[in-house]
Amino acid sequence: MSSSTPEPLTAAVLTVSDTCARGEGSDLSGPAVAKALIEKKFSVVQTAVVADDQNAIQKLLLQLASKANLVVTTGGTGIAERDVTPEATKAICNRLLEGVAERMRAEGRKKTLFADLSRAVCGVHGRSIILNLPGSPKGAVESLEAVIDLLPHALQLLSGNTKHKV
Amino acid sequence: MSSSTPEPLTAAVLTVSDTCARGEGSDLSGPAVAKALIEKKFSVVQTAVVADDQNAIQKLLLQLASKANLVVTTGGTGIAERDVTPEATKAICNRLLEGVAERMRAEGRKKTLFADLSRAVCGVHGRSIILNLPGSPKGAVESLEAVIDLLPHALQLLSGNTKHKV
Amino acid sequence: MSSSTPEPLTAAVLTVSDTCARGEGSDLSGPAVAKALIEKKFSVVQTAVVADDQNAIQKLLLQLASKANLVVTTGGTGIAERDVTPEATKAICNRLLEGVAERMRAEGRKKTLFADLSRAVCGVHGRSIILNLPGSPKGAVESLEAVIDLLPHALQLLSGNTKHKV
Numbered sequence: 001m002s003s004s005t006p007e008p009l010t011a012a013v014l015t016v017s018d019t020c021a022r023g024e025g026s027d028l029s030g031p032a033v034a035k036a037l038i039e040k041k042f043s044v045v046q047t048a049v050v051a052d053d054q055n056a057i058q059k060l061l062l063q064l065a066s067k068a069n070l071v072v073t074t075g076g077t078g079i080a081e082r083d084v085t086p087e088a089t090k091a092i093c094n095r096l097l098e099g100v101a102e103r104m105r106a107e108g109r110k111k112t113l114f115a116d117l118s119r120a121v122c123g124v125h126g127r128s129i130i131l132n133l134p135g136s137p138k139g140a141v142e143s144l145e146a147v148i149d150l151l152p153h154a155l156q157l158l159s160g161n162t163k164h165k166v
Numbered sequence: 167m168s169s170s171t172p173e174p175l176t177a178a179v180l181t182v183s184d185t186c187a188r189g190e191g192s193d194l195s196g197p198a199v200a201k202a203l204i205e206k207k208f209s210v211v212q213t214a215v216v217a218d219d220q221n222a223i224q225k226l227l228l229q230l231a232s233k234a235n236l237v238v239t240t241g242g243t244g245i246a247e248r249d250v251t252p253e254a255t256k257a258i259c260n261r262l263l264e265g266v267a268e269r270m271r272a273e274g275r276k277k278t279l280f281a282d283l284s285r286a287v288c289g290v291h292g293r294s295i296i297l298n299l300p301g302s303p304k305g306a307v308e309s310l311e312a313v314i315d316l317l318p319h320a321l322q323l324l325s326g327n328t329k330h331k332v
Numbered sequence: 333m334s335s336s337t338p339e340p341l342t343a344a345v346l347t348v349s350d351t352c353a354r355g356e357g358s359d360l361s362g363p364a365v366a367k368a369l370i371e372k373k374f375s376v377v378q379t380a381v382v383a384d385d386q387n388a389i390q391k392l393l394l395q396l397a398s399k400a401n402l403v404v405t406t407g408g409t410g411i412a413e414r415d416v417t418p419e420a421t422k423a424i425c426n427r428l429l430e431g432v433a434e435r436m437r438a439e440g441r442k443k444t445l446f447a448d449l450s451r452a453v454c455g456v457h458g459r460s461i462i463l464n465l466p467g468s469p470k471g472a473v474e475s476l477e478a479v480i481d482l483l484p485h486a487l488q489l490l491s492g493n494t495k496h497k498v
């Protein structure tokens with residue numbers, strides 16, 4: 001007898017932080033993001049921590065995208081020179097979802113002036129979505145919550161169900 | 167005696183849809199968009215239907231842009247692999263009007279969560295403007311109405327009248 | 333004894349206008365922008381006027397960015413063919429701050445329909461920020477005021493202070 005419950009969507013969380021990668025700080029943002037995803041019925045299949053190194057981030061994004069429908073990063077979206085998560089994401093995505101990034105900033109703008117300095121992007125790699133979030137636990141979870149309800153429908157469209165909703 | 171009434175702005179409507187191009191579905195969005203343009207005093211000089219094929223879309227966009235001030239597409243703006251209307255539009259436009267796309271999403275966001283998944287762009291080709299709208303009749307007309315009042319002024323600027331309005 | 337007052341942030345203002353560069357019109361926007369910057373405690377170290385010529389704009393942007401933390405342009409952000417300030421800015425910036433441009437348009441949208449036709453961008457060149465504003469004195473100052481409070485923090489991040497604010 002086959003189950004009538006659909007498989008849960010899978011997610012992976014990548015923390016991008018020099019400090020955490022060196023073991024000098026504990027990663028608070030990754031676990032906070034994972035918790036928020038689980039509350040939204042995603043199955044978190046892997047988490048990882050990587051330094052602010054574009055090549056290293058790209059390699060991990062590719063690995064995680066092969067295992068999860070949704071890959072969420074936290075960190076490295078700011079404007080400092082070491083912040084390269086958006087660059088790594090753009091390098092491996094064949095298309096960007098500008099509206100998702102705009103929505104995160106538009107929601108963030110209501111709460112904090114500095115949300116507009118986030119360079120976070122959201123893109124499609126194969127049938128997976130990669131979503132950048134800022135590095136602070138609060139900023140990461142708030143940004144995720146601004147767009148999380150879009151993502152199951154987006155992932156469904158990527159899997160080939162192209163019925164219009166708008 | 168020359169007429170004192172200015173020539174109406176011309177528009178063309180391109181429906182991008184595999185189903186409609188194969189004759190398997192009737193095109194509801196194209197006529198809905200044409201009707202909305204006529205209500206705004208545009209003269210609709212041509213309509214066409216094309217499959218979700220980037221090269222075919224580009225060729226038609228070029229043809230239509232040579233005949234109309236404004237070329238409006240409907241369909242192919244989503245995130246599924248077959249959706250390539252924004253790619254075709256970007257390929258033939260020398261510049262994009264990001265604010266027009268942002269405005270469509272910002273207005274859409276007030277009504278539907280999924281507006282932010284639209285990858286619709288608006289760009290300039292020569293002295294014509296190409297505007298992408300989503301594929302559903304309702305989504306297409308609502309997106310058009312969010313920006314239509316901008317377009318006559320924009321087309322006037324492209325024709326060489328560069329007096330500042332902002 | 334060293335001073336306890338921090339050095340003020342430096343700014344330069346570049347007016348992009350064929351008319352002003354030819355001496356056929358007086359530059360109202362540049363001085364209005366400079367005044368608004370001074371009110372926000374920036375030290376305006378240089379102003380210049382240049383024609384709507386992409387290469388000439390790029391050269392001046394590079395010169396001014398070597399002297400000031402913030403380089404603000406006014407003019408050349410529209411959609412007419414001669415408007416090339418965003419192209420010049422993108423050509424010399426290694427990264428763009430899309431959220432800053434979005435915020436200017438989102439604020440402008442509340443006041444004027446035509447704000448969405450601005451193609452103004454904001455980008456990072458080295459440790460300086462280049463910010464495009466529209467060409468009218470009113471539009472320029474309103475756009476500046478929409479984002480000016482973000483800029484000291486952004487410049488601080490560029491100078492190497494990467495503590496999270498979001």
